[in-house]
Amino acid sequence: xxxxxxxxxxxxEARVRDSFARQGAMRLIGAGMTRxxxxxxEIELPYREDLTQQHGLFHGGFVSAIADTAGxxxxxxxxxxxxxxxxxxYKINLLAPGAGDKLVASARVKKTGKTLTVCELExxxxxxxxxxxCACGLATLIRLAGRADRPRAE
Amino acid sequence: xxxxxxxxxxxxEARVRDSFARQGAMRLIGAGMTRxxxxxxEIELPYREDLTQQHGLFHGGFVSAIADTAGxxxxxxxxxxxxxxxxxxYKINLLAPGAGDKLVASARVKKTGKTLTVCELExxxxxxxxxxxCACGLATLIRLAGRADRPRAE
Amino acid sequence: xxxxxxxxxxxxEARVRDSFARQGAMRLIGAGMTRxxxxxxEIELPYREDLTQQHGLFHGGFVSAIADTAGxxxxxxxxxxxxxxxxxxYKINLLAPGAGDKLVASARVKKTGKTLTVCELExxxxxxxxxxxCACGLATLIRLAGRADRPRAE
Amino acid sequence: xxxxxxxxxxxxEARVRDSFARQGAMRLIGAGMTRxxxxxxEIELPYREDLTQQHGLFHGGFVSAIADTAGxxxxxxxxxxxxxxxxxxYKINLLAPGAGDKLVASARVKKTGKTLTVCELExxxxxxxxxxxCACGLATLIRLAGRADRPRAE
Numbered sequence: 170x171x172x173x174x175x176x177x178x179x180x181x182e183a184r185v186r187d188s189f190a191r192q193g194a195m196r197l198i199g200a201g202m203t204r205x206x207x208x209x210x211e212i213e214l215p216y217r218e219d220l221t222q223q224h225g226l227f228h229g230g231f232v233s234a235i236a237d238t239a240g241x242x243x244x245x246x247x248x249x250x251x252x253x254x255x256x257x258x259y260k261i262n263l264l265a266p267g268a269g270d271k272l273v274a275s276a277r278v279k280k281t282g283k284t285l286t287v288c289e290l291e292x293x294x295x296x297x298x299x300x301x302x303c304a305c306g307l308a309t310l311i312r313l314a315g316r317a318d319r320p321r322a323e
Numbered sequence: 324x325x326x327x328x329x330x331x332x333x334x335x336e337a338r339v340r341d342s343f344a345r346q347g348a349m350r351l352i353g354a355g356m357t358r359x360x361x362x363x364x365e366i367e368l369p370y371r372e373d374l375t376q377q378h379g380l381f382h383g384g385f386v387s388a389i390a391d392t393a394g395x396x397x398x399x400x401x402x403x404x405x406x407x408x409x410x411x412x413y414k415i416n417l418l419a420p421g422a423g424d425k426l427v428a429s430a431r432v433k434k435t436g437k438t439l440t441v442c443e444l445e446x447x448x449x450x451x452x453x454x455x456x457c458a459c460g461l462a463t464l465i466r467l468a469g470r471a472d473r474p475r476a477e
Numbered sequence: 478x479x480x481x482x483x484x485x486x487x488x489x490e491a492r493v494r495d496s497f498a499r500q501g502a503m504r505l506i507g508a509g510m511t512r513x514x515x516x517x518x519e520i521e522l523p524y525r526e527d528l529t530q531q532h533g534l535f536h537g538g539f540v541s542a543i544a545d546t547a548g549x550x551x552x553x554x555x556x557x558x559x560x561x562x563x564x565x566x567y568k569i570n571l572l573a574p575g576a577g578d579k580l581v582a583s584a585r586v587k588k589t590g591k592t593l594t595v596c597e598l599e600x601x602x603x604x605x606x607x608x609x610x611c612a613c614g615l616a617t618l619i620r621l622a623g624r625a626d627r628p629r630a631e
Numbered sequence: 632x633x634x635x636x637x638x639x640x641x642x643x644e645a646r647v648r649d650s651f652a653r654q655g656a657m658r659l660i661g662a663g664m665t666r667x668x669x670x671x672x673e674i675e676l677p678y679r680e681d682l683t684q685q686h687g688l689f690h691g692g693f694v695s696a697i698a699d700t701a702g703x704x705x706x707x708x709x710x711x712x713x714x715x716x717x718x719x720x721y722k723i724n725l726l727a728p729g730a731g732d733k734l735v736a737s738a739r740v741k742k743t744g745k746t747l748t749v750c751e752l753e754x755x756x757x758x759x760x761x762x763x764x765c766a767c768g769l770a771t772l773i774r775l776a777g778r779a780d781r782p783r784a785e
Contacts, residue, residue: 193375194382197351221347223472228348229410230391234384256383257747258771260414260568260722262595262615264588279613280572284746285719285773287570287613305587305595307570307615309720309771311747318377411593412617414568414722416749416769418742433767434726438592439565439619441724441767459741459749461724461769463566463617465593501683502690505659529655531780536656537718538696545692564691568722626685 174208174278178250181207185242188318192238200235202242208278210243215271227267227294232274232304236261236290239276240308244286245318247278253318254286254310261290261306269294272303279307286310328362328432332404335361339396342472346392354389356396362432364397369425381421381448386428386458390415390444393430394462398440399472401432407472408440408464415444415460423448426457433461440464482516482586486558489515493550496626500546508543510550516586518551523579535575535602540582540612544569544598547584548616552594553626555586561626562594562618569598569614577602580611587615594618636670636740640712643669647704650780654700662697664704670740672705677733689729689756694736694766698723698752701738702770706748707780709740715780716748716772723752723768731756734765741769748772 178184182205189195189202195212198220204211212235214220214227222228237259245254273295276288290306332338336359343349343356349366352374358365366389368374368381376382391413399408427449430442444460486492490513497503497510503520506528512519520543522528522535530536545567553562581603584596598614640646644667651657651664657674660682666673674697676682676689684690699721707716735757738750752768 188377191377192382193371193373194385197373217347219347219351223342223345228346228388228392230384230388231348233387233391233413234382237384237387238382253378255420256417258414258416258720258749258769260412260615262412262587262617263410264595266409279570280610287572287720289613302588305597305615307568307613307720309570412566412595412615414769416741416771418749433724434764441566441726443767456742459751459769461566461722461767463724496685499685500690501679501681502693505681525655527655527659531650531653536654536696536700538692538699539656541695541699542690542692545695546690563728564725566722566724568720570720571718574717 174247176207176246180250181246184250185246189242195238198231205242205246207246208243210239210246210276212239212274213271216269227272229263232263232267232272232292233261235272235274236292236304236306237308239274240288240290241310243276243278243288244281244310247281248312251315251317253313253316255313257309257311259306259308261304263304265294265301265303267294267303269296271295284312328401330361330400334404335400338404339400343396349392352385359396359400361400362397364393364400364430366393366428367425370423381426383417386417386421386426386446387415389426389428390446390458390460391462393428394442394444395464397430397432397442398435398464401435402466405469405471407467407470409467411463411465413460413462415458417458419448419455419457421448421457423450425449438466482555484515484554488558489554492558493554497550503546506539513550513554515554516551518547518554518584520547520582521579535580537571540571540575540580540600541569543580543582544600544612544614545616547582548596548598549618551584551586551596552589552618555589556620559623559625561621561624563621565617565619567614567616569612571612573602573609573611575602575611577604579603592620636709638669638708642712643708646712647708651704657700660693667704667708669708670705672701672708672738674701674736675733678731689734691725694725694729694734694754695723697734697736698754698766698768699770701736702750702752703772705738705740705750706743706772709743710774713777713779715775715778717775719771719773721768721770723766725766727763727765729756729765731758733757746774
């Protein structure tokens, strides 16, 4: 029952990937954007020891960070080129420990309006022998009309 | 109207700080625990370029990561030494851009029960000329009775 | 990709419907349980003028009330007969005004564990000429093992 | 550390109370607005048997309904007379059973901006011998600039 969305900006993919590439935070943790479609985004995070909490598993803060980021770009994919986006809020349930070789966060737009967009978030923990639903959430994002997605100093 | 809590474990501070020190994730981003009291915790995150989103501000994922971590330790400070803790879920509102020299996340226990604890979260963005409330949230945590806060492999 | 659940209690349907029938609140607003399956529940609320907010549409509080109740019973359907359930927390996005002849809230279990269960919530507003996704949410519920679902005075 | 707000509309109280009085839902459950100040609102709900869940306590849906409504009016009190308001989303933790003679929901604005306002919600359950913090939450609301708070048919 997932809705199909159309991108109004034909260059949405390049625009989204360029914005993602400018996120120092995603580079620091080694996250990569593996899929971007109109209203849908996937971000992967391979395991590293410096991404862990005190039990040696993926830190919940990074589980959320990639889910939140996927939500932002799923929404942003549907925007015209001259707009930018901010996360208003999100809620995330950490359903299972982040144990695995990598995490895959996906975000799907549930509803997009003139001002607000709501995305559904999921994070899977991938192991050799299967996958576990490790988190699910909902994010609300706001469109900043007519403000390009660039640092202010530029 | 904040409630005063008593720690049942007299060594709660050492126990909390030791657990925090084992979080590879917090080391990676350069976060430090600046205050821990029964039912209260503060974590600071100094600005670095590799902690940013595409506009050069603190990435929302890290705003959340330190808030979530502060919530975990605020709750954990109240537990007996033989228990550990997991975040069940949290919700965070990103009220203002994470612009400043450092972030200060604080968490205060609202209610602690046999199984669940709820914390109030706030993140301030500190600049030379003042501070901004950059995020607020609520987190639910679960106590794992009788399971020490150690990696499973140990 | 929805998971199929098995009810451990063969009489889960009678147990759930009996519990629902004891909710004065659901009677007051005229809500009815239209479907209950293992891990899934639907509750309908026909329009009445006394269910409205100041614009004459369904009040958001009742949108939430039936969503929350559906979440509780979706989870409760999977429990053994001797347990009961409480809502820990939920988050709901009110995506569109509650305008229509009736609301249909549905809840589906995402994950059920020994202590906690997480449900996905949706509310549709039904009109003669179609339906609108009016709300979506996530709820966390806790199992009270060995405590029957009855008023304490009994 | 609560912020003091100024109402831009000197008649905010009459405007808020008039809007509240038009909520069929609040009349149905017998809720009353007991306090309205700039950025702050209190709503009370006296106990009635038809407001209960299956254990004879206040139904969580009504706990939320009055908290959500208080949040809406706390925010709305700060708006100019020609604007109206919608709840975007909220999250609520049901911390203790709704057991008592009445519930008192209070909402306080944490941050108000051009488009969005965030409120902190609390619900107390009042008994003869004391009070219990029964719920806490956070709500996000959106301002509809230039749209009066009236049913569309008018």
